[in-house]
Amino acid sequence: MTQDSVNIQPPLHPLAIDASSDETLRGDPIDGERYYSSDFMRREWDHMWTKVWHIAGLVNQLQSAGDYIVHDFMHESVMVVKQADGSLRAFYNVCGHRGQRLVWGDGQQETFHCQYHGWEWRNDGVLNAVPDQDDFPQGNPCGELTLVELPVDTWAGFVWYAFDSNAPLLTEYLHPWPDIYKNHATEEMTRIVWMQVELETNWKFAPDNFSESYHTRTAHPQVPAHRDMDYWTSRQELYPNGHNRILQLWRPSLRDRVPEGTPNRFDNKLRAWGIDPDQYPDFETKVTQGWRDVAAAQRSLGPSKGYHHYLRLTEDDFLFSPHDQLFPNVSLDIRPDAVSMFRTEPHPTDPNKCTFDLWCLAMPIQGLEEVMCIAGKRPLEIADFDHRNFDGGRGLRDLAGSVIFQDMALAEGQQRGQRSRGYQEPYLAGQETRVRAWHETLNDYLEGRR
Numbered sequence: 131m132t133q134d135s136v137n138i139q140p141p142l143h144p145l146a147i148d149a150s151s152d153e154t155l156r157g158d159p160i161d162g163e164r165y166y167s168s169d170f171m172r173r174e175w176d177h178m179w180t181k182v183w184h185i186a187g188l189v190n191q192l193q194s195a196g197d198y199i200v201h202d203f204m205h206e207s208v209m210v211v212k213q214a215d216g217s218l219r220a221f222y223n224v225c226g227h228r229g230q231r232l233v234w235g236d237g238q239q240e241t242f243h244c245q246y247h248g249w250e251w252r253n254d255g256v257l258n259a260v261p262d263q264d265d266f267p268q269g270n271p272c273g274e275l276t277l278v279e280l281p282v283d284t285w286a287g288f289v290w291y292a293f294d295s296n297a298p299l300l301t302e303y304l305h306p307w308p309d310i311y312k313n314h315a316t317e318e319m320t321r322i323v324w325m326q327v328e329l330e331t332n333w334k335f336a337p338d339n340f341s342e343s344y345h346t347r348t349a350h351p352q353v354p355a356h357r358d359m360d361y362w363t364s365r366q367e368l369y370p371n372g373h374n375r376i377l378q379l380w381r382p383s384l385r386d387r388v389p390e391g392t393p394n395r396f397d398n399k400l401r402a403w404g405i406d407p408d409q410y411p412d413f414e415t416k417v418t419q420g421w422r423d424v425a426a427a428q429r430s431l432g433p434s435k436g437y438h439h440y441l442r443l444t445e446d447d448f449l450f451s452p453h454d455q456l457f458p459n460v461s462l463d464i465r466p467d468a469v470s471m472f473r474t475e476p477h478p479t480d481p482n483k484c485t486f487d488l489w490c491l492a493m494p495i496q497g498l499e500e501v502m503c504i505a506g507k508r509p510l511e512i513a514d515f516d517h518r519n520f521d522g523g524r525g526l527r528d529l530a531g532s533v534i535f536q537d538m539a540l541a542e543g544q545q546r547g548q549r550s551r552g553y554q555e556p557y558l559a560g561q562e563t564r565v566r567a568w569h570e571t572l573n574d575y576l577e578g579r580r
Contacts (some may be wrong), residue, residue, distance in 0.1 A: 139365045139377060140446040145306055149374065149563045151365035157572045162553040165545060171481040175204065178575035180293045183303050183457055185473065186210045186282075187289050188321055191236065192218065196253055199236045199289065204478045209233060209242075210282055210289050211253045220282035221255050222292040226275050234381040251277055286462075286469070287317035287491070304456065305371065314446070315439040316469050316491065323490035323505045324513040327520050329474075331541035332548075333459060333484035336474040339537055340453065340461040341374060349460040349540060350533050354386040355394040357451055361561040372457035372580075374569035380451040381421035387413060396420070403427035426450050428466070436495045440466060455564070457571055463504075468495045470504050472534075482545060486520075488534060504534055513567040 146155055164170045187199035200209050200223060207223035209232070223232050230246040233239075241258055242251040250259040255277035263270045273560040281299035282291045285308055290300050301308055329335070339345070343359045353359065358379040365377045381396065388394045396417070397407040401426050410416035425448035432440035447466055454462040463470040470493040477483035492504040492510055500509050507528065518525040520538050529535040549555060558566060574580045 138379075140450065142365075143306055143310065143367070144158075145369055146367040147369070149368045149567065150361075151560050152558070152563045152566060154368070155563065155566055156570055158566065158573050159203070160556050160566065160569050162416055162548045162550075164569075164572075165548040166481050168481055173576050174476070174572075177578065178458065178572060179204070179476075181281075181297065181575060181580065183290045183292045183297065183300055185288045185460060185471075186220070186291050187236070188286050189287050189289055189317055190320075191402065192289070192303070194238065194355075196238050196240050198239065198253075200233055202293070204476055206516055207231060208280060208291055210291060213253060218282050218284070218289065219254060220280040221277040222280065224278070225249055225251070226257065226271070226277055227260075236569065239329045250295060255279055256495060284317075286311065286314075286464075288471075303371065304373075306369070307373065307454065307456065311464055312467070313442040313444065314464055314547070315442065315493070318439070318493060319469060319491035320494050320510060322492050322501065322508045322510060322513050323488060323503060323516075325488045325505070325518065327486045327488070327517045327518045327538065329484055329486050329520050329538060330482065331545040332481055332483060333474040333476040335484070335541045335544055336461065336472060337455060337457075337459060337485065337536075337568055338565055339540075339569050340472060341455050342562040343376060343378070343453075344559050344561045345540075349536050353533065354383040355388050356382055356399075358383040359384065361559075364435065364561075366561065366564055368564065368567050372568070372574075373455060374457075374567060375452055375454040376564070378451045378453070379421065380449060382417050384417055400424055403431060421449065436497065437493070439493060452510060455568065457568065467495075468503060482549075486538060486541075504532065505529060506532065 140439040184201065184203060186208060187210065190209070191197065195212055195214045198209050198211040200207060200539050208220055209223045209290065210218055212218045213219055225232055225244040225246070227244060227247055227249045230244050232242045232244060248261045249257065252258045257272050257275040259272060263272055280291050280293060281295060281297055282289065284290065285300055285304060297303070302506055342362065346353050346359045358381050359385050363379050367373050367377070400407045400420055405420065405423050405427060407416060407420065410420060425445055428448050429440055429445060452464065454464065456462065459473050459475065461472040471487070471489040473487040474484045490505055490508065492501045492503065493510065494510060498510055500507055520526060523530065523535070523539055525533055526538065
């Protein structure tokens with residue numbers, strides 16, 4: 131095995147903890163019950179979900195005053211509304227009279243009108259009008275009552291909210307991610323895939339899956355030919371607030387060779403930036419030097435090709451492929467031209483079910499009409515909401531063979547195995563350390579240590 135990439139990673143962030151081994155962990159067991167127990171599900175709601183930040187939608191969905199987005203989470207519903215001054219406010223999607231839900235989907239309204247008794251609420255959450263306002267012994271409620279408000283903020287083009295009025299600031303909760311990606315123009319990107327898939331598995335399947343790349347060579351055999359996921363060339367990082375990430379080389383693995391005569395995605399990438407892949411004397415040189423050559427070409431030629439945002443990026447942004455797991459349930463692939471967001475959320479009542487959200491965002495480049503993303507080639511235009519049921523793969527036939535399909539295809543089998551009497555304490559490799567660290571963070575929330 132060639133280990134040429136020792137010492138080629140960018141400097142380690144001061145808060146990062148090396149996750150190449152489990153020496154920094156307590157060794158908390160990962161019992162099977164946490165994947166199917168209704169009691170464990172209730173504890174997650176009481177002690178974790180109500181303490182963390184959630185993504186409601188995208189900032190660019192809220193263009194004008196009165197625009198709002200709705201995010202349903204378990205038994206709760208939250209609406210985020212754009213105000214006349216350009217700010218955002220978040221409210222529980224519940225009428226303050228007798229609890230009727232106010233809206234069912236995203237939209238634009240000057241006021242929110244309850245369909246039950248006709249109470250009308252302003253966009254700032256203040257009660258505006260009611261029928262028979264003189265028939266209240268307590269006094270006219272108009273201008274006095276307000277909807278229940280929640281903290282709301284934005285980062286990376288996403289709108290975030292928290293159920294806890296005493297939640298830490300979003301920048302504190304996400305630290306140091308806003309600093310790590312400060313040069314990326316993610317807020318300028320267009321959502322080209324907006325998909326939600328119903329899965330027969332506990333929501334923790336995805337954080338487990340996205341906190342390790344050990345499964346990649348088995349589950350995604352097509353990937354190492356264009357992305358180096360070897361554990362000795364990758365860097366795995368843990369952070370004190372429970373987030374984690376892996377930093378991999380944006381090049382083929384040196385132990386995976388495309389058979390002679392087979393089209394090579396890396397060769398295509400070289401050619402796309404004016405580099406002849408045949409100029410290199412051997413495969414190793416093409417990978418190790420071509421990797422740097424294409425990054426240099428992207429930085430020098432990109433702005434003239436319409437990629438003006440490249441001027442803000444560093445060489446490392448083109449050399450390395452990060453995958454971020456933001457505790458508890460948001461996974462991000464942030465690239466120079468694109469962002470992929472993966473998120474699972476629990477079913478309201480059944481711990482054996484969840485929804486899987488896939489959002490693909492791409493930078494709009496003049497003259498570019500379609501782009502490749504993890505869901506295949508897509509038009510570079512705003513996507514409509516696409517709700518699916520995985521249904522053993524039948525609901526995602528168009529994505530068969532893709533990385534995301536391959537992951538979802540494993541979900542039900544994993545859930546069944548974790549509920550089996552044959553389930554054993556996981557025997558984890560060093561490159562799976564982030565999985566146990568993630569569960570230790572969850573345990574900290576459940577035990578009141580966070």
